[in-house]
Amino acid sequence: MSAEREVVIAAQGIHKVFNPGAHEEVIALQDINLEARAGEFISLVGPSGCGKSTLMRLIGDLLQPSAGELLVNGKPPRAARLDRDYGMVFQAATLYDWRSVSKNVQLPLEVMGYAKAERQKRAAEMLEMVELGAFANHYPWQLSGGMQQRVSIARALAFDPAILLMDEPFGALDEFTRERMNLELLRIWKQTGKTIVFVTHSISEAVFLSGRIVVMSARPGRITKIVDNNLPYPRDFKTRSEPAYHALVSEVRELLRDAVGSDGAEGP
Amino acid sequence: MTNLNSLRIKLPLSVALTLAAIGLVLGLLAQYNGLAFDEALQLESTLGRLATWMAQQSEKEPEEIRSPLAQYADNWATELGEQALDPTVLFNAISQMRSGYLGLIALLLLFALAAHFARPLAARKLYLAALLLLDALLFLIPAIEGSHVLSLLLLALLAVLAALALSPGKMSRATGFFLALSLLMLGWEASKSFADAVNYKILLPQANWTYQVSPSLDEALMSLEAGELDVVIADRKDLDDLMPPHPPRQGTGNTEHTDENLQYRNLRYMKTLDRGQGLAFLPIAPAFPGRLSLAARAQDAQRFSAVRAIMDRRIAAVAGDFADVKFLNLPRNLVLLDLKILNDLNLPHFQMIAEAFLQPARRNGEFLLLRILSDAGFYTFSEAIFGFLFGALLGFALGSVFAHSRLLERGLLPYVVASQTVPILAIAPMVVIWLGASQLSVAVIAAYLTFFPVTINTLRGLGSPAPAQVELMRSYAASRWTIMWKLRFPAALPYIFTALKVSATASVVGAIIGELPSGIGAGLGRAILDFSSDYSMISTPKLWASIVMAAAVGILFFVTVSLAERFALRSHVRALDLG
Numbered sequence: 001m002s003a004e005r006e007v008v009i010a011a012q013g014i015h016k017v018f019n020p021g022a023h024e025e026v027i028a029l030q031d032i033n034l035e036a037r038a039g040e041f042i043s044l045v046g047p048s049g050c051g052k053s054t055l056m057r058l059i060g061d062l063l064q065p066s067a068g069e070l071l072v073n074g075k076p077p078r079a080a081r082l083d084r085d086y087g088m089v090f091q092a093a094t095l096y097d098w099r100s101v102s103k104n105v106q107l108p109l110e111v112m113g114y115a116k117a118e119r120q121k122r123a124a125e126m127l128e129m130v131e132l133g134a135f136a137n138h139y140p141w142q143l144s145g146g147m148q149q150r151v152s153i154a155r156a157l158a159f160d161p162a163i164l165l166m167d168e169p170f171g172a173l174d175e176f177t178r179e180r181m182n183l184e185l186l187r188i189w190k191q192t193g194k195t196i197v198f199v200t201h202s203i204s205e206a207v208f209l210s211g212r213i214v215v216m217s218a219r220p221g222r223i224t225k226i227v228d229n230n231l232p233y234p235r236d237f238k239t240r241s242e243p244a245y246h247a248l249v250s251e252v253r254e255l256l257r258d259a260v261g262s263d264g265a266e267g268p
Numbered sequence: 269m270t271n272l273n274s275l276r277i278k279l280p281l282s283v284a285l286t287l288a289a290i291g292l293v294l295g296l297l298a299q300y301n302g303l304a305f306d307e308a309l310q311l312e313s314t315l316g317r318l319a320t321w322m323a324q325q326s327e328k329e330p331e332e333i334r335s336p337l338a339q340y341a342d343n344w345a346t347e348l349g350e351q352a353l354d355p356t357v358l359f360n361a362i363s364q365m366r367s368g369y370l371g372l373i374a375l376l377l378l379f380a381l382a383a384h385f386a387r388p389l390a391a392r393k394l395y396l397a398a399l400l401l402l403d404a405l406l407f408l409i410p411a412i413e414g415s416h417v418l419s420l421l422l423l424a425l426l427a428v429l430a431a432l433a434l435s436p437g438k439m440s441r442a443t444g445f446f447l448a449l450s451l452l453m454l455g456w457e458a459s460k461s462f463a464d465a466v467n468y469k470i471l472l473p474q475a476n477w478t479y480q481v482s483p484s485l486d487e488a489l490m491s492l493e494a495g496e497l498d499v500v501i502a503d504r505k506d507l508d509d510l511m512p513p514h515p516p517r518q519g520t521g522n523t524e525h526t527d528e529n530l531q532y533r534n535l536r537y538m539k540t541l542d543r544g545q546g547l548a549f550l551p552i553a554p555a556f557p558g559r560l561s562l563a564a565r566a567q568d569a570q571r572f573s574a575v576r577a578i579m580d581r582r583i584a585a586v587a588g589d590f591a592d593v594k595f596l597n598l599p600r601n602l603v604l605l606d607l608k609i610l611n612d613l614n615l616p617h618f619q620m621i622a623e624a625f626l627q628p629a630r631r632n633g634e635f636l637l638l639r640i641l642s643d644a645g646f647y648t649f650s651e652a653i654f655g656f657l658f659g660a661l662l663g664f665a666l667g668s669v670f671a672h673s674r675l676l677e678r679g680l681l682p683y684v685v686a687s688q689t690v691p692i693l694a695i696a697p698m699v700v701i702w703l704g705a706s707q708l709s710v711a712v713i714a715a716y717l718t719f720f721p722v723t724i725n726t727l728r729g730l731g732s733p734a735p736a737q738v739e740l741m742r743s744y745a746a747s748r749w750t751i752m753w754k755l756r757f758p759a760a761l762p763y764i765f766t767a768l769k770v771s772a773t774a775s776v777v778g779a780i781i782g783e784l785p786s787g788i789g790a791g792l793g794r795a796i797l798d799f800s801s802d803y804s805m806i807s808t809p810k811l812w813a814s815i816v817m818a819a820a821v822g823i824l825f826f827v828t829v830s831l832a833e834r835f836a837l838r839s840h841v842r843a844l845d846l847g
Binding site: 060062081082083084086087088090092094096097098099100107108110111112139159 | 734736737739740741742743744745746750754755758759761837839840
């Protein structure tokens, strides 16, 4: 169904080598080919060290590939970054302590030179969307971890970027909060229709959220398989008890086990 | 131990302590009952001395009076229809104030006692008020041999302190501060009492000085000129105003007064006087104080170059003067063994320091030391502020440059660090050579101490944001400048303010040190130098007073910066709590 949509991210033959030439040279990514279409929810899963975060940072122009061609909205990632195509959410909420919740959400708008009234209006909308409207004048340290991460998502969406890059955003949260945040994220995704690239090391999270799951292996980091997830949206807590869901989780787990090798030392 | 148990002991103990404190305060009041004004307890108290000085000042012609307090005394005298204010008027007023003051303390303690049964949480505040009032008395009541007043006061303080510590409720920050302060003051005075008990002295009594007193210095000096006397002992600074020194002044640099127009041209005062009164190596007490000097006829000057030489001579002093009361009046002793620890010279009573503040710096001077030191403190403060601002700006600029340029940081930071390893005392004269002896030099010297912590903390603070926070900014395509002002600078503010608080106090130190080689006479540096030039009982309390003033200036500066911090970091609440 997504075949008709335009291609947003196109990666062809991407290599990334850290410290090239030095004896601590690391091949982080090898021959990555990936396409993401508008409005798609893609998860990158894999053992630690498989380069899934590196791939996301290449897309976001926080790193540059050593070889290969990467286009975002038909432009090089740097041009896309300068065009403010990315909203980023990291594992830590990275809110600025000295700014109130509302001011934190307004930060990208300030940088991009929006007028004050517009900034305040958007921040209020975004906070309403993540259901934190009542906390606009609180400070980050007055919020729980899950609430902070929701502010962080509101901030990433405030300037209406084309692509949302999320690097293990719920990795630091407890299981219960994480599942609630997953539902929230699906709701926000449906509401905004953004393209989301989601890095996680949780198989169940990847299966629950995404339309396609990119399974990666370590040393060197490469794509083992891209699994299509045809579980119907909208998904809710009942989805997690369906047999199809469990079958997919098992499939991804098998793929990861093969990727790591028989010893399974670096299983997720 | 349960709360209930401790409560069962606490309450009777508090009640007993409060009753004891009330008894002690009433005892204190009784000590003053019917006490004559010329008793040492009244005369030598801080306010008593102030009253004496005020009465003296009011004798001057109205247009000569410049101190507001002296003006007040003069106005009072005019109101009473008198030419000059009678000291007894002032002593009467002091007496009334004292009764009211002690009565108020007793009343507060009585309320505190009642509060235990009616509103237990109010007791602590009442105790604190009583404690502060008692603390203030430590600055007013002199330590007189044979008088129990100070001991009674210390016991009352101890009782109130204990009652305050035992009283129910949570200890607030201010209460804790004053509790510790009072404990410190009590410890200071108590250790002096203890030292008095263990001080040990073996004396060999010597003959007293035989001397006569003259009602005024002029009369004494006229008798000296007439040959009726051999020596007059008087304040050195007074003598310096009236006669040439012996040996004569070198050069003509001193233009203040030429020897020709001096009043007593035939007399000399001893500029260099051998003060050793020792027999072999044993000192004789009282030692000849540094402030006093000898006046003699010009032809005799050669013979009186040592204090020893005036034994059995015809000596005169001015009646009631320091030389008469505190030196000549005392029996002379040959000290065989002196085991004095914590004497009044190395650890004066608080009262002596307070008294130094409320006395003129020079005998019969027209301004109190408090006024002189306040002016000096303000002068030093203004120098320190310039140094602080200059140093803080320089430090911030250097830190910002280093934060943005690896090369400059690697290249220049070692010199910044090295600059602080050179003692400020060595740098200060160089700055004066370069920039001249001015307030600018002093500010530069203060800045030299100030900029370093600001540089280091700015550098550290600007580098403090987590990599993810910087990446977030990059994902917004923010410029370096935007990252600086929206992220790095706000993140660095807590670090910078920590450095500014260090710098605020350091700049005062720098200003005081800078005043010494600059030869600036109006600041605290000069005052400290002046009062430490002779280690006598006259100067030491004034030296302590100067130290207190210097500390006050530093604290004032620190508090100002802290308030600025509180305002600037009102959103960084978590960072503030950590600091």
